[in-house]
Amino acid sequence: MVDHHCHGVLDRDLDRGEFEESLTEAETGGPPEVSPFDSQIGFALRRWCPPVLGLDAHAEPGDYLARRAELGAVEVNRRFLSAAGLEALCVDTGYTPQAILDPPALGRLAGASAHEIVRLETVAEEVAGEGVTAAGFAGKVRARIEACVPSVVGAKSIAAYRAGLELSGERPSDAEVTAAAGRLLRQDRPRVCDETLHRFLVWCAVDAGLPVQFHVGYGDVDADLRRGDPLLLIDLLRAMASTGAPAMLLHNYPFHRQAGYLAQVLPNVYVDAGLATHNLGHRAQALITELLELAPFGKVLYSSDAFGLAELYHLGALLFRRALAGMLAGGVDDGAWTACDARRVAVLVASGNARRVYGL
């Protein structure tokens, strides 16, 4: 299986508070009486992860964390990344609030080839931080992204976290980019959150021949889900379609049916249910089934969107495999399709589509 969007794993031991913070998209703890383990993802973790560490399924959180500490981060990471059963990972390297393993190290743990996804806003903020004129910004950013191409397989936009997904379909003019760059450069710590710049960056990636991943829908509280509906992106997706550049809509929950619609009607749109798959735990099959209502089977990919916790690479992969297999087997049982077609779709979704789009 190919995990076409994930981040690095934390390479150190975690205390209970850190572990719980890494488990879900909550940024601050809930009330003390509300355990993050009491949730779909918590129950899924307790079902599937303890056996990887030599405990019985459904171990209590305290016992699980004690065993995890006993084994140590290196061994825990090795076990979960290996258990995930991946052949390739595409790693977004632009988000590093803490020290995490780089793609080659992650790939070695997973026994998989590791490929890099360049985060567009990070490139722009690096360029802005290095000292550049407003007029020189566009050229320097463009060159930096083009220079990445030999070593990266895709680009990532986090417009959903900043300006929202309602990006225009027009390429911004040089004058518009220069004006927006001027505003960016006047900030003490330049932070891209301007519709023009997000859009400019997407076109830089398209021009460089890279598939563009978009954060869509579900994420932490900063994601502002109001502006994360993939339908808001339709003008830009249409414009990208005319160039043939693939647009990869990540996460999508709870707008995954809207994302499936876009994957049907636009030739260049691909979708996944990363992050949501492991957060929904026992409900992952319902999610994948809804995603596959309109999305053609050649347009759906797997990603974990795992960050930090080794468990998430394994849980994402395991829950996705079970969800897809369960959905496909249900159809075979009902006579809706043949076992042969089901196997073919499973291969497409688990790895074939990703290999084709990213040229792995």
Place this chain on the structure above:
Amino acid sequence: MVDHHCHGVLDRDLDRGEFEESLTEAETGGPPEVSPFDSQIGFALRRWCPPVLGLDAHAEPGDYLARRAELGAVEVNRRFLSAAGLEALCVDTGYTPQAILDPPALGRLAGASAHEIVRLETVAEEVAGEGVTAAGFAGKVRARIEACVPSVVGAKSIAAYRAGLELSGERPSDAEVTAAAGRLLRQDRPRVCDETLHRFLVWCAVDAGLPVQFHVGYGDVDADLRRGDPLLLIDLLRAMASTGAPAMLLHNYPFHRQAGYLAQVLPNVYVDAGLATHNLGHRAQALITELLELAPFGKVLYSSDAFGLAELYHLGALLFRRALAGMLAGGVDDGAWTACDARRVAVLVASGNARRVYGL
């Protein structure tokens, strides 16, 4: 069963490209490696349609298309329209990008009575194209729609494809319509896409005593799903409610729960899941079940929204029948309702509601 919203069927042989284009709402092909047959609708077609042409279920696309070509369009159309098992069809005659059979011919193929639905924007564009003054536009359109009444059973608005569904609940004044008509008439090829005109047309239909069908939600990429949420239409629906004029919300996916809400709280609102039913294939029952969460059983209708491909008339009807029957039988099995009540609901939804609203 009554199909209360469909279009004509293509009366000619189709090559593989044309067939695939007609299968889903995609307007341009996806990447060459992504077959439209690898999708819920493709799998549903391969399950249910080959036997109608004398092949085994799950035939490969190539074999299916070869057999289809061998039989020829006339025979294929006859078989599928007949297999659909319809007693009546309401045919939207306002969308004819290609030559398709007219309602009487479609009705003969189906062995069903065929009724016409007049597309409001088409009437307005015809009037505009014939030469009229801005001041004379409203009267001429109104007269044209009134003149249709003896021969049509309903009207159709495609505001969702143009201005979006956020239509005001106010009747536009004569001055507003004249101003909007002036803008329309100045176009080289008049195309209604003005909120005032869409609204004016709806009121013309209401005044003529016609139920008004609204395209809502799912459609091709031009539909702009962002502006196709039925909740946007609530002011106009409320205003129509005060006159008693039925509003028929078509398609609705992925906003079918919102549509069901409107069907509960507004006395004149009716809903269906046309187009989505056959596109979701094996998931049709999940869709119909969600639609029927809030929508009263006396407010839900069947439509295929089939256009062009004979298979879609059959698939829509078959999948809807199975979905409704499956949902109702599940309730009987659980003791949620009686078999007698289930049968009564099945008759209402399959045909009774349509017969009552359209006076068939």
Place this chain on the structure above:
Amino acid sequence: MVDHHCHGVLDRDLDRGEFEESLTEAETGGPPEVSPFDSQIGFALRRWCPPVLGLDAHAEPGDYLARRAELGAVEVNRRFLSAAGLEALCVDTGYTPQAILDPPALGRLAGASAHEIVRLETVAEEVAGEGVTAAGFAGKVRARIEACVPSVVGAKSIAAYRAGLELSGERPSDAEVTAAAGRLLRQDRPRVCDETLHRFLVWCAVDAGLPVQFHVGYGDVDADLRRGDPLLLIDLLRAMASTGAPAMLLHNYPFHRQAGYLAQVLPNVYVDAGLATHNLGHRAQALITELLELAPFGKVLYSSDAFGLAELYHLGALLFRRALAGMLAGGVDDGAWTACDARRVAVLVASGNARRVYGL
């Protein structure tokens, strides 16, 4: 079980028209041929309520209403409130279009402790109606709310019915409140529908230490579902989070997945599926299961949102219990969690979370 949001019950006999109007969120009857009993809630009522009145399940509406009239309102109310099996009720006392029982009387019927929820807009409208200057409005409202505290356990905002849920996260300044109060006081019959005032009222409740209930999503046609998406409230919820004040999102359908997201990412957000649970009838389990996809199990509560009809207190409680038990038992059957964990979650959701948040 704790019903953390309901209203009073009607204490008089009802004719068929009144009964049907009280059954759903429709304000006016549908066409005469469409019975409100032919719906999920109608079928659920006919399944579960007749036995409480000594009839067989699935009794015909006419027989049911005859038996109801025969027993009389006092006996009917006693039977259904008692059958609901509640230990505590939190009663919103601010909506009384008809004479209904007050919390103590409702509690006696139910054999449960009854607590009051103060409706914020009602307080503001009472103060405005008593004669106050614009400059004195804020202080008098604030004092009135603070004076409630010993006797109420929470406050309720109906911003969704008036200005919509897009409330700013900023506390309004005194000058802003005074200006808004001036506009309110100039109305003949003061009716709060101003974003500033709704927001001011929420902060009064927060400052008084009260959990704040928000109407979200599903309600009658006045609720304007377009502006009832809980994501619109995110700025205010974030601002409340910094104070620790609990925000209770009520109803939520069809935006319950969005509400579950907010319950995961914000420490102070709690959710329920009141009103929708009994309206969806046989589909209640699907609803609760979707709500529990992202919402931590320590953040989900039960409410009926029953108003007027005694049946709704019972139906809400029964359908919620069955839905939660069915969802939890399904996980136990699949090995997704243990029976012990399932029991623990059942207790949290049915009563523990409510007791903790409201300090019952």
